[in-house]
Amino acid sequence: MKKDLINFIDISKSYGSNMILDEFNLTVRENEFVTLLGPSGCGKTTTLRMLGGFETPDTGKILFDGEDITYLPANERKLNTVFQKYSLFPHMSIADNIAFGLKISKKSKAYINDKIKYALKLVNLDGYENRSIDSLSGGQQQRIAIARAIVNEPKVLLLDEPLGALDLKLRQSMQYELIRLKEELGITFLYVTHDQEEALTMSDSIVVMNQGYIQQIGSPEEIYNEPENAFVADFIGHSNIIDGTMIKDELVEILGVKIPCVDRGFGENKPVDVVIRPEDVELVDPSEGYLEGDVVSLIFKGVHYELEVLANGYEWLVHTTKLVPVGTHVGIKVIPFNIQIMHKPESSDEKAVEIDE
Amino acid sequence: MVKKSLSRIYMALIFIFLYLPIVVLIFLSFNNSKSKVAWGGFTFKWYINCFQSETIMSAFITTIQITLAAAVISTILGTMAAIGISAMRRKSRTIFLGATNIPLLNADIVTGISMMLLFVKFIDLGFITVLIAHITFNIPYVILNVLPKMKEANRYTYEAALDLGATPFYAFYKVTWPEIKPGVFSGFIMAITMSLDDFSITYFTKGAGVNTLSTMLYTELRKGINPELYALSTILFAAVFLLLLVMNFGVGKGKKDQKGGKLA
Amino acid sequence: MNNLKKQLLAGPYLIWIIGFIVLPMIMIMIYAFTNADGAFSLEYLSAITTTTNLNAIALSLKLGFLATLICLVLSYPLAMILSSFNFKHQNFVVFIFMLPMWMNFLLRIMAWKLLLSKNGVFNSVLHTLGLGSFNILYSPTAVILGMVYDYLPFMLLPIYNSMVRIRKDIIEAAQDLGANNITVFFKIIVPLTLSGVVSGIVMVFVPALTSFAVSDILGGGKVLLVGNVIEQDFMQGMQWNAGSALSFVLMIFVFISMALVNQFDKDGEGTAKW
Numbered sequence: 001m002k003k004d005l006i007n008f009i010d011i012s013k014s015y016g017s018n019m020i021l022d023e024f025n026l027t028v029r030e031n032e033f034v035t036l037l038g039p040s041g042c043g044k045t046t047t048l049r050m051l052g053g054f055e056t057p058d059t060g061k062i063l064f065d066g067e068d069i070t071y072l073p074a075n076e077r078k079l080n081t082v083f084q085k086y087s088l089f090p091h092m093s094i095a096d097n098i099a100f101g102l103k104i105s106k107k108s109k110a111y112i113n114d115k116i117k118y119a120l121k122l123v124n125l126d127g128y129e130n131r132s133i134d135s136l137s138g139g140q141q142q143r144i145a146i147a148r149a150i151v152n153e154p155k156v157l158l159l160d161e162p163l164g165a166l167d168l169k170l171r172q173s174m175q176y177e178l179i180r181l182k183e184e185l186g187i188t189f190l191y192v193t194h195d196q197e198e199a200l201t202m203s204d205s206i207v208v209m210n211q212g213y214i215q216q217i218g219s220p221e222e223i224y225n226e227p228e229n230a231f232v233a234d235f236i237g238h239s240n241i242i243d244g245t246m247i248k249d250e251l252v253e254i255l256g257v258k259i260p261c262v263d264r265g266f267g268e269n270k271p272v273d274v275v276i277r278p279e280d281v282e283l284v285d286p287s288e289g290y291l292e293g294d295v296v297s298l299i300f301k302g303v304h305y306e307l308e309v310l311a312n313g314y315e316w317l318v319h320t321t322k323l324v325p326v327g328t329h330v331g332i333k334v335i336p337f338n339i340q341i342m343h344k345p346e347s348s349d350e351k352a353v354e355i356d357e
Numbered sequence: 358m359v360k361k362s363l364s365r366i367y368m369a370l371i372f373i374f375l376y377l378p379i380v381v382l383i384f385l386s387f388n389n390s391k392s393k394v395a396w397g398g399f400t401f402k403w404y405i406n407c408f409q410s411e412t413i414m415s416a417f418i419t420t421i422q423i424t425l426a427a428a429v430i431s432t433i434l435g436t437m438a439a440i441g442i443s444a445m446r447r448k449s450r451t452i453f454l455g456a457t458n459i460p461l462l463n464a465d466i467v468t469g470i471s472m473m474l475l476f477v478k479f480i481d482l483g484f485i486t487v488l489i490a491h492i493t494f495n496i497p498y499v500i501l502n503v504l505p506k507m508k509e510a511n512r513y514t515y516e517a518a519l520d521l522g523a524t525p526f527y528a529f530y531k532v533t534w535p536e537i538k539p540g541v542f543s544g545f546i547m548a549i550t551m552s553l554d555d556f557s558i559t560y561f562t563k564g565a566g567v568n569t570l571s572t573m574l575y576t577e578l579r580k581g582i583n584p585e586l587y588a589l590s591t592i593l594f595a596a597v598f599l600l601l602l603v604m605n606f607g608v609g610k611g612k613k614d615q616k617g618g619k620l621a
Numbered sequence: 622m623n624n625l626k627k628q629l630l631a632g633p634y635l636i637w638i639i640g641f642i643v644l645p646m647i648m649i650m651i652y653a654f655t656n657a658d659g660a661f662s663l664e665y666l667s668a669i670t671t672t673t674n675l676n677a678i679a680l681s682l683k684l685g686f687l688a689t690l691i692c693l694v695l696s697y698p699l700a701m702i703l704s705s706f707n708f709k710h711q712n713f714v715v716f717i718f719m720l721p722m723w724m725n726f727l728l729r730i731m732a733w734k735l736l737l738s739k740n741g742v743f744n745s746v747l748h749t750l751g752l753g754s755f756n757i758l759y760s761p762t763a764v765i766l767g768m769v770y771d772y773l774p775f776m777l778l779p780i781y782n783s784m785v786r787i788r789k790d791i792i793e794a795a796q797d798l799g800a801n802n803i804t805v806f807f808k809i810i811v812p813l814t815l816s817g818v819v820s821g822i823v824m825v826f827v828p829a830l831t832s833f834a835v836s837d838i839l840g841g842g843k844v845l846l847v848g849n850v851i852e853q854d855f856m857q858g859m860q861w862n863a864g865s866a867l868s869f870v871l872m873i874f875v876f877i878s879m880a881l882v883n884q885f886d887k888d889g890e891g892t893a894k895w
Contacts, residue, residue: 149798493641
């Protein structure tokens with residue numbers, strides 16, 4: 001088991017009457033790539049800024065390596081941040097930007113020069129020492145921001161939506177670079193994003209947040225395949241999330257049709273959310289399906305077709321490799337294993353579900 | 358906390374430095390005694406004298422005439438010039454902007470003298486020469502306000518309008534003009550403030566007999582000070598205060614340009 | 622309108638430039654380089670080395686330098702304080718500090734003449750307190766005071782503008798990398814406001830250097846700056862050649878300082894008016 005590196009303990013924070021975090025608890029272990037994922041305003045950036053030392057919690061404390069750092073000023077913390085807007089110093093050369101932290105900690109000239117070379121190499125920008133910041137593209141600026149942070153050998157690198165300003169292609173290649181960097185450096189990455197694809201690609205562990213509460217913590221596979229509530233399911237991917245009733249163990253009713261599933265222990269006649277991923281919906285002959293419906297739209301997406309099928313008043317999202325023209329009358333079938341049953345969120349606030357460790 | 362109160366004290370000291378003279382002027386403008394300190398009772402007589410003073414009122418009227426005429430003419434010429442300059446190639450544009458910068462950067466006294474030296478060769482110094490001088494130093498401000506808007510104005514929307522069958526004039530009026538209008542307006546306002554504020558250039562180009570408020574004040578102040586001028590100060594300060602208050606906070610946001618405008 | 626037709630719109634302005642900017646400049650040069658008979662001569666240009674002229678130049682530089690320095694020392698902390706206000710109040714507070722700038726500067730100078738005069742407010746207060754008198758009116762000190770009062774906003778505004786332009790996340794990035802407040806100030810804030818400081822310096826120094834009204838009113842004719850000498854040459858002595866020569870020298874001074882500024886000021890804040 002890896003050692004605990006960061007503990008958020010009972011953190012609450014509000015701005016005026018606006019509650020950002022409520023009794024927030026989170027543990028990050030050494031050498032993990034942890035992603036805080038959620039929509040804007042969910043408290044993920046506030047969490048990161050508290051760890052960076054730019055905000056203080058109203059209550060609770062933050063431990064770093066067992067030490068209370070809740071009120072330690074930002075400049076005395078042994079962690080570094082890669083900011084959303086890169087935040088490079090516009091009046092300094094690239095080398096001076098990277099050397100900034102090292103000069104403050106009074107490292108020797110030779111050491112600093114070596115570090116600059118090493119860091120630039122690490123982010124694939126060798127030879128850029130004396131360029132000005134303005135001459136760099138967004139992706140290059142972001143890589144310099146990363147280099148500037150990692151030369152200080154922080155135990156944790158905080159990344160606040162660092163790829164948000166980049167275009168899709170650059171974002172994808174930067175994702176691979178970040179994974180590579182994390183492996184080469186062997187340090188903890190705490191990453192904040194609202195992009196679920198980014199989170200799924202890079203993380204060892206994802207913390208899904210909404211309205212100041214943790215919705216689910218788990219590996220990308222767990223989060224994707226077994227969302228614990230409708231919010232997670234909806235946020236992680238385009239899913240069919242349907243109100244349903246658990247008739248009894250292994251039988252659920254949706255849209256007036258009883259369908260066999262594999263889940264047990266929800267009780268009898270309990271309202272639940274039923275999640276069915278678009279790729280798990282099978283289109284069959286109308287007579288063989290649980291429900292019948294008509295294809296209302298068809299979009300070619302490259303590897304598959306994305307269809308909408310109107311059946312029993314619900315528009316099903318369906319991914320299929322077969323071409324099924326608009327207007328076709330089809331049956332809908334789902335194998336029991338692919339039906340995910342979830343408790344309804346406890347309150348309208350979609351309060352966090354209990355997390356068993 | 359200590360830091361905060363220190364900075365408050367500092368702000369207060371500068372505030373007093375800036376406003377004490379103005380407050381004293383306002384105070385004395387209502388003072389029945391001619392003393393520069395003692396309160397001799399409340400009076401409006403300096404205001405009445407101020408409005409009855411031939412010198413002050415004629416300077417005031419001249420100021421308004423010069424300011425408005427110069428602002429209107431320089432706004433028209435400057436806007437035309439900005440449109441022209443924006444269509445130029447780099448080289449001619451550099452030459453134009455270089456010339457535009459001369460009156461901006463040069464010392465007022467030198468600008469004033471240089472124009473006087475030219476004017477006296479051809480016409481008598483007077484209202485017209487002051488007006489020409491004001492237009493000359495106003496145009497650069499109009500250009501500096503309009504040119505960035507011309508750059509921002511999307512060339513393609515103008516071309517799109519042509520493509521859709523608009524005549525060039527119609528396309529300009531419907532597409533480009535709305536985009537540059539704020540720049541033209543702030544250029545106009547700035548021309549007004551520059552004209553109202555100018556002393557040196559007017560002083561050298563005005564000749565005898567014509568006075569704006571600035572040159573009138575200078576002549577008066579060389580002789581001494583009298584309470585009518587306190588009254589005048591108070592009126593002008595109140596007018597400026599109200600005008601700026603309305604412009605900055607009454608008409609909504611986006612007026613920062615104009616505040617910075619005086620200097621920009 | 623095609624491009625050529627558009628360019629023609631600048632035609633009237635071109636005529637204006639030639640007529641009222643270029644020609645007047647040529648006139649100054651003609652007068653500066655000729656003698657009273659109209660013949661080419663360096664007589665008047667070399668006359669700037671007379672004691673009167675050199676004294677005036679030295680005094681102008683000295684007072685201009687001091688006024689600029691005081692404005693800078695007063696404005697920088699104020700700009701920092703103003704820029705730290707939260708956004709809601711910021712505009713109004715800045716407005717308050719800029720407001721006096723919009724009043725005619727002669728009226729503001731008049732106010733100081735009033736305050737400083739023998740039986741004015743300052744002396745009355747000092748007298749009441751039994752502290753004797755305070756006679757700085759008609760001295761270089763009064764002129765500096767007037768200049769500082771007049772030009773303070775010109776220093777404050779560009780510094781303030783460059784200060785508010787510093788993004789908060791840049792400061793946070795420096796702190797994140799271990800910088801304490803002192804390091805942040807010297808390594809981030811000072812370098813990033815340098816262009817504002819430089820434009821502020823020019824915007825105060827040039828008008829201070831070339832002023833003649835302030836020195837005339839608060840100096841009472843006893844403080845002779847270059848501007849005063851020029852003014853007297855033209856308005857009293859009818860020494861047009863001498864005045865032009867001195868103006869020409871002044872212009873050179875101004876353009877040298879502008880050139881220096883352009884070295885620093887890449888953001889174009891220096892296109893300023895004094």
